[in-house]
Amino acid sequence: MERTLSLLTPSGRLTLGNLLGALRPMAAGQDATDGFYGIADLHAMTTPHDPGRLRALVLETATLMLAAGLDRSTLFVQSRVPAHAQLAYLLECTATTGELNRMIQFKEKGRDQPTTRAALFTYPALMAADILLYGPRRVPVGADQRQHVELTRDLALRFNRLYGPVFTVPEITVPAAGARVMRFDDPTRKMGKSDADAAGVVLLLDPPDVVRRKVARAVTDSDTGPDAVRADPAKPGVTNLLDVLAACGGSAEGLTTYGALKRCVTDAVVAQLAPLQERYAELAADPAHVSSVFAAGAERCREVTTPVLEAAQAAMGL
Numbered sequence: 001m002e003r004t005l006s007l008l009t010p011s012g013r014l015t016l017g018n019l020l021g022a023l024r025p026m027a028a029g030q031d032a033t034d035g036f037y038g039i040a041d042l043h044a045m046t047t048p049h050d051p052g053r054l055r056a057l058v059l060e061t062a063t064l065m066l067a068a069g070l071d072r073s074t075l076f077v078q079s080r081v082p083a084h085a086q087l088a089y090l091l092e093c094t095a096t097t098g099e100l101n102r103m104i105q106f107k108e109k110g111r112d113q114p115t116t117r118a119a120l121f122t123y124p125a126l127m128a129a130d131i132l133l134y135g136p137r138r139v140p141v142g143a144d145q146r147q148h149v150e151l152t153r154d155l156a157l158r159f160n161r162l163y164g165p166v167f168t169v170p171e172i173t174v175p176a177a178g179a180r181v182m183r184f185d186d187p188t189r190k191m192g193k194s195d196a197d198a199a200g201v202v203l204l205l206d207p208p209d210v211v212r213r214k215v216a217r218a219v220t221d222s223d224t225g226p227d228a229v230r231a232d233p234a235k236p237g238v239t240n241l242l243d244v245l246a247a248c249g250g251s252a253e254g255l256t257t258y259g260a261l262k263r264c265v266t267d268a269v270v271a272q273l274a275p276l277q278e279r280y281a282e283l284a285a286d287p288a289h290v291s292s293v294f295a296a297g298a299e300r301c302r303e304v305t306t307p308v309l310e311a312a313q314a315a316m317g318l
Contacts, residue, residue, distance in 0.1 A: 003136050004033040007040040007078065010057035012193030014064050016202040016269060017181035019276070020247045027069035035073035036134055036301065037065065042078050042085065043127070046120040047109060063290050064204055067279040071293075078130070080298040083305035087129035088122075090312050094159050095125055095151070104147055128152035133305040135168040146172065163315035166308070181244055184218035187236040205277060208270045215241075215266045220258045229255045241265050248272040 006026060008018070026037060039061050044054055058077060065075060078084050100106065103124050110116040127148050131139060132155075141149045149172050156167040181191045185200025195201050202214055219237035221228075229252060231239045241261055242252055250268035255261050283290055 001032070001034045002138075003036065003134060004029070005036045005038075005131065005134050005136050005139070007038040007043075007130055008061060008065075009040045009043045009193070010054060010061050011044050012196040013057065014061060014204045015181075015191050015193060015196065016204065016244070016273075017191035018193065019068065019204055019272070020181055020244075023065065023068040023070065026073070030070065030073045035070075036076070036304075037070055037073050038076045038078050038081075038130075038301075039065075040078045040130070043123060046117055046123050048117075059287065059290070060205075062294055063280055063283045063287075064276070066283055066290060066293060067276050074297045074300050075294050076297040076301045077294055080294070081133075081301040081305060083133055083302070083309040084126065084129055087133055087305075087309050087312060088126040090316060091125040091128050091132075091155050091159070092122055093316070094155050094162075099151060099154070100124060102147075103151070124148050124151050125155070128155050131170060132156055132167045133308050135308070136170055137168060138173045139170045140173050159312070159315075163312075166311045166315050181247070182236070182240040184214055184237075184240070187219055187240040202269060204273060205280065206273070208266075211269050211273070212266045215262050215269065218262060218265075220261075226256060228258065229261050244269065 006022065008014075008022070014023075026035065029035070039058055041054060041058050044057070062075070062077070100121055106116075106121055106124075109120060128151060131149070131152050139149050139152075149170070153169055153172070156169045160167055160169070183189050183191050183195065183198060183200040184202070185198060189195070191201050196203060199217060200214060200219075202211055206214070218241055220241070221235055221237060223235070223238075229238065229242070231242050233239070238258070238261070245252055245261070245265045245268050248265075248268035248271070250264055252261065252264065255264060
């Protein structure tokens with residue numbers, strides 16, 4: 001069974017975009033793959049953070065992953081698997097400052113900041129360790145992460161050449177087209193965790209009245225013609241609403257006004273979130289169960305990653 005790997009960074013609260021674009025596809029495919037799905041809490045420390053909030057986000061994310069149906073995969077918290085940080089240092093000893101300095105996300109997150117943490121500069125080595133420890137043969141990657149996976153390949157090839165054949169060099173593949181959810185208040189930007197406080201971002205735990213308010217304020221346009229409700233690159237707000245409606249199992253057939261479209265989107269989103277929120281409430285009432293699932297997952301991760309780490313250490317002379 002092919003091994004798959006994906007990590008979510010707890011940089012904010014999970015959104016509708018995370019559900020439709022990541023959690024739901026992961027849950028749907030878990031019976032056909034040996035899935036390792038983690039919470040990358042170490043990545044959340046590359047920029048200033050509040051320790052208490054980080055712990056709360058990790059627990060909420062873990063509970064939502066289970067509530068979304070990821071109950072037949074290996075679930076873990078990154079920091080509970082020491083090999084991630086340990087291999088990251090070995091890969092820092094393999095990477096060059098020139099390679100790390102070219103990383104786009106380092107430049108973007110550090111732009112206009114008086115100082116940046118060293119971890120923001122070196123974290124591509126940690127991301128490479130995340131991948132190489134589990135040896136997936138293929139890594140589906142979107143445009144925003146392609147550069148990091150290309151660096152992972154470069155580091156694996158260099159390490160194998162210098163020290164011996166330790167790592168599986170992953171192939172980069174284009175993921176199957178999934179739901180791409182944009183913000184309702186700015187349909188040119190993805191609905192992401194870092195924008196969780198924005199008016200146009202629907203959180204997975206938003207109650208129906210909050211969802212209704214956010215969708216009602218969604219950007220559309222001034223078109224009032226009989227075919228105003230249509231997908232069109234020139235109508236990004238309307239197109240986004242239609243995409244969300246379709247992804248949530250709704251239909252735009254017969255809709256002629258934006259008001260009607262927004263009501264349908266609201267109903268579809270609320271229906272999509274209701275079972276998730278119900279299951280979340282059950283799991284949140286039993287945090288020991290959530291902890292036990294992730295503890296068992298971390299134990300399996302340690303069994304899988306320890307031999308890889310030890311082989312890398314031996315190859316480098318440690």
